[in-house]
Amino acid sequence: MSKNRLEAFSDGVIAIIITVMVLELKPPPSADPGALRPLIPTSLSYVLSFVNLGIYWNNHHHLFQAIERVNGGVLWANLHLLFWLSLFPFGTAWMGENDFAVWPVALYGVDLALAAIAYFILVRALMSLHGSDSTLADALGNDFKGKISVVLYLVAIPLAFVNSWIACAIYVLVAALWLIPDPRIERKLAK
Amino acid sequence: MSKNRLEAFSDGVIAIIITVMVLELKPPPSADPGALRPLIPTSLSYVLSFVNLGIYWNNHHHLFQAIERVNGGVLWANLHLLFWLSLFPFGTAWMGENDFAVWPVALYGVDLALAAIAYFILVRALMSLHGSDSTLADALGNDFKGKISVVLYLVAIPLAFVNSWIACAIYVLVAALWLIPDPRIERKLAK
Amino acid sequence: MSKNRLEAFSDGVIAIIITVMVLELKPPPSADPGALRPLIPTSLSYVLSFVNLGIYWNNHHHLFQAIERVNGGVLWANLHLLFWLSLFPFGTAWMGENDFAVWPVALYGVDLALAAIAYFILVRALMSLHGSDSTLADALGNDFKGKISVVLYLVAIPLAFVNSWIACAIYVLVAALWLIPDPRIERKLAK
Amino acid sequence: MSKNRLEAFSDGVIAIIITVMVLELKPPPSADPGALRPLIPTSLSYVLSFVNLGIYWNNHHHLFQAIERVNGGVLWANLHLLFWLSLFPFGTAWMGENDFAVWPVALYGVDLALAAIAYFILVRALMSLHGSDSTLADALGNDFKGKISVVLYLVAIPLAFVNSWIACAIYVLVAALWLIPDPRIERKLAK
Numbered sequence: 001m002s003k004n005r006l007e008a009f010s011d012g013v014i015a016i017i018i019t020v021m022v023l024e025l026k027p028p029p030s031a032d033p034g035a036l037r038p039l040i041p042t043s044l045s046y047v048l049s050f051v052n053l054g055i056y057w058n059n060h061h062h063l064f065q066a067i068e069r070v071n072g073g074v075l076w077a078n079l080h081l082l083f084w085l086s087l088f089p090f091g092t093a094w095m096g097e098n099d100f101a102v103w104p105v106a107l108y109g110v111d112l113a114l115a116a117i118a119y120f121i122l123v124r125a126l127m128s129l130h131g132s133d134s135t136l137a138d139a140l141g142n143d144f145k146g147k148i149s150v151v152l153y154l155v156a157i158p159l160a161f162v163n164s165w166i167a168c169a170i171y172v173l174v175a176a177l178w179l180i181p182d183p184r185i186e187r188k189l190a191k
Numbered sequence: 192m193s194k195n196r197l198e199a200f201s202d203g204v205i206a207i208i209i210t211v212m213v214l215e216l217k218p219p220p221s222a223d224p225g226a227l228r229p230l231i232p233t234s235l236s237y238v239l240s241f242v243n244l245g246i247y248w249n250n251h252h253h254l255f256q257a258i259e260r261v262n263g264g265v266l267w268a269n270l271h272l273l274f275w276l277s278l279f280p281f282g283t284a285w286m287g288e289n290d291f292a293v294w295p296v297a298l299y300g301v302d303l304a305l306a307a308i309a310y311f312i313l314v315r316a317l318m319s320l321h322g323s324d325s326t327l328a329d330a331l332g333n334d335f336k337g338k339i340s341v342v343l344y345l346v347a348i349p350l351a352f353v354n355s356w357i358a359c360a361i362y363v364l365v366a367a368l369w370l371i372p373d374p375r376i377e378r379k380l381a382k
Numbered sequence: 383m384s385k386n387r388l389e390a391f392s393d394g395v396i397a398i399i400i401t402v403m404v405l406e407l408k409p410p411p412s413a414d415p416g417a418l419r420p421l422i423p424t425s426l427s428y429v430l431s432f433v434n435l436g437i438y439w440n441n442h443h444h445l446f447q448a449i450e451r452v453n454g455g456v457l458w459a460n461l462h463l464l465f466w467l468s469l470f471p472f473g474t475a476w477m478g479e480n481d482f483a484v485w486p487v488a489l490y491g492v493d494l495a496l497a498a499i500a501y502f503i504l505v506r507a508l509m510s511l512h513g514s515d516s517t518l519a520d521a522l523g524n525d526f527k528g529k530i531s532v533v534l535y536l537v538a539i540p541l542a543f544v545n546s547w548i549a550c551a552i553y554v555l556v557a558a559l560w561l562i563p564d565p566r567i568e569r570k571l572a573k
Numbered sequence: 574m575s576k577n578r579l580e581a582f583s584d585g586v587i588a589i590i591i592t593v594m595v596l597e598l599k600p601p602p603s604a605d606p607g608a609l610r611p612l613i614p615t616s617l618s619y620v621l622s623f624v625n626l627g628i629y630w631n632n633h634h635h636l637f638q639a640i641e642r643v644n645g646g647v648l649w650a651n652l653h654l655l656f657w658l659s660l661f662p663f664g665t666a667w668m669g670e671n672d673f674a675v676w677p678v679a680l681y682g683v684d685l686a687l688a689a690i691a692y693f694i695l696v697r698a699l700m701s702l703h704g705s706d707s708t709l710a711d712a713l714g715n716d717f718k719g720k721i722s723v724v725l726y727l728v729a730i731p732l733a734f735v736n737s738w739i740a741c742a743i744y745v746l747v748a749a750l751w752l753i754p755d756p757r758i759e760r761k762l763a764k
Contacts, residue, residue, distance in 0.1 A: 011578060018659070023662070031675070050659070083238075090213060196443050281407045289412075387584060394584055394588030398593075475600040
């Protein structure tokens with residue numbers, strides 16, 4: 001079974017999710033610059049989600065370049081990932097419109113964690129199809145980044161109830177971990 | 192006539208339908224977790240439709256891997272299927288926002304049934320183009336799953352007027368039939 | 383310059399237009415079947431636009447299978463076509479929500495005519511690139527269907543002010559002309 | 574790393590942005606032609622953004638035909654461009670709904686300038702990957718058009734506070750610069 005349509009479909013869904021989020025940025029009725037101020041939290045929320053979805057697309061791209069074929073299990077593991085990603089616009093809007101209040105920030109973290117777990121399951125499904133001595137297994141190594149991301153999200157969720165900005169800082173930290181391509185870390189983390 | 196653009200266009204339409212549905216999940220104005228409670232039926236409705244659209248995309252993917260070419264009739268049979276799928280966001284929202292009331296649940300079933308019939312017509316159009324001794328005919332067998340799905344939907348619609356949850360249970364049952372890849376059933380149902 | 387990305391981009395835009403239109407079908411607040419009645423004109427309007435966009439996608443598909451390359455002029459002729467198609471959701475909604483009143487029906491016809499003219503220009507741009515003895519020129523013949531469609535739309539627009547249903551009947555007639563694949567007509571019209 | 578998925582993803586995102594903008598053109602409640610008059614500024618704003626996004630898609634298409642491979646830096650430079658393009662629907666709506674008032678026009682110019690800078694960065698990222706004697710470097714020449722666009726946008730933004738129509742005229746001028754394919758200018762500007 002070829003991987004091309006799975007890639008095309010995932011590209012389509014992620015492209016739509018990333019674009020649909022911006023519809024939550026409703027233009028204010030007034031042309032005054034001050035009218036943009038209430039949009040600042042929504043904008044920050046949008047930037048965070050844009051970056052996270054960019055990271056998922058990037059990793060998805062890398063992942064499927066290292067593999068050769070897919071099966072029914074992989075198709076569903078991929079749809080499972082897309083399901084949690086599809087809830088990003090909801091989580092992003094709820095968090096942004098409520099100025100990063102406790103519950104929305106915690107729920108956003110739950111969605112981040114579930115997406116990260118879904119990605120982990122997708123990687124496992126591809127590994128069991130391609131074997132432990134495949135290019136894929138070699139490229140992933142011990143998948144330290146993937147595992148630490150889930151752990152950090154699970155730590156951030158309860159911390160949101162202490163102070164929601166601590167949780168947000170952890171979300172930004174995880175994104176930075178994936179974004180910054182420090183060669184030494186890259187070699188160590190075996191991404 | 193090549194099948195690539197038909198696949199790409201169908202991927203695009205299904206990707207958009209699956210993502211547009213989530214726009215019905217409007218973030219509540221309050222940051223209180225209780226504010227999420229009224230969204231539970233809409234969320235359940237969304238999950239059911241996401242799974243159903245996932246099944247259609249999956250089956251569409253399998254179907255077009257078994258064929259080699261398309262013609263004008265196939266293009267329109269495919270657009271006919273996409274038409275009924277495009278009404279899923281409407282049916283999903285009406286059902287979710289009215290707590291799975293009788294008429295919305297029945298209408299959702301009508302859309303499910305019409306999509307299943309449209310898929311059946313698409314399969315026939317491809318069969319008559321490729322012949323009864325093609326890979327496609329071999330892969331489909333007697334298409335038991337496709338036929339029983341239509342029958343179950345047609346049974347569920349009147350039952351919605353007895354109790355809408357019976358109809359919903361049947362919708363879930365049909366989805367489960369396609370999701371669970373029991374090898375013995377798979378061999379028997381010759382999907 | 384390869385034609386693949388132009389095809390992919392056009393597929394994407396048409397797929398989104400066709401799906402975005404359904405967002406105008408807003409689920410009624412009541413679960414009563416009578417609450418669906420006000421949606422009937424919007425639904426009819428949606429079906430007409432779905433079929434028209436399906437025809438455009440179909441013809442676009444056929445057109446680009448008969449050609450080999452594109453240039454800057456073709457890219458812009460194609461974007462020009464997509465521009466008029468992108469106004470279909472607006473025209474469809476205005477016509478449906480106003481029960482096929484005179485002005486919305488006339489404006490819808492203007493958009494149909496401008497899209498048909500844009501398609502005609504796209505065909506010319508491709509012809510001048512490929513030459514009059516190409517597969518494309520052979521496949522199009524005298525392009526009777528393309529020309530008669532523009533003429534019929536231009537006749538329908540003023541007739542909308544006599545009775546908007548006459549104009550609608552002409553819109554349906556043009557769609558039927560493209561949909562019904564009568565082999566004798568097909569050979570004659572040399573589509 | 575192959576460039577195909579980057580092209581497909583960018584096509585998807587640009588196709589959605591270009592189509593989502595039209596959702597801001599809300600059909601008026603009345604069927605009277607006069608009811609369309611308040612939509613004129615929004616429509617003009619839409620046309621300007623449609624043309625600008627068409628130019629970006631066109632240039633993106635040309636750019637990636639001249640290159641052979643991508644790397645992580647290019648993926649992020651491309652996502653950075655898509656981010657600023659994704660804000661076009663917001664800027665377009667705010668400008669159109671406020672009759673091209675000063676602040677919205679200036680903000681639209683800021684988005685245009687940031688997108689142009691992001692495109693410039695993307696070109697640099699591709700250049701440093703392919704070397705100064707590649708087809709790409711040859712095709713771009715001194716990239717006069719790219720540089721003058723950024724300069725013109727940066728001039729237009731403060732001029733919006735003198736008269737917002739001066740800024741708009743400059744936005745139209747830059748678009749015209751990319752649209753009009755005067756061969757002599759083309760050879761000179763070495764696009």
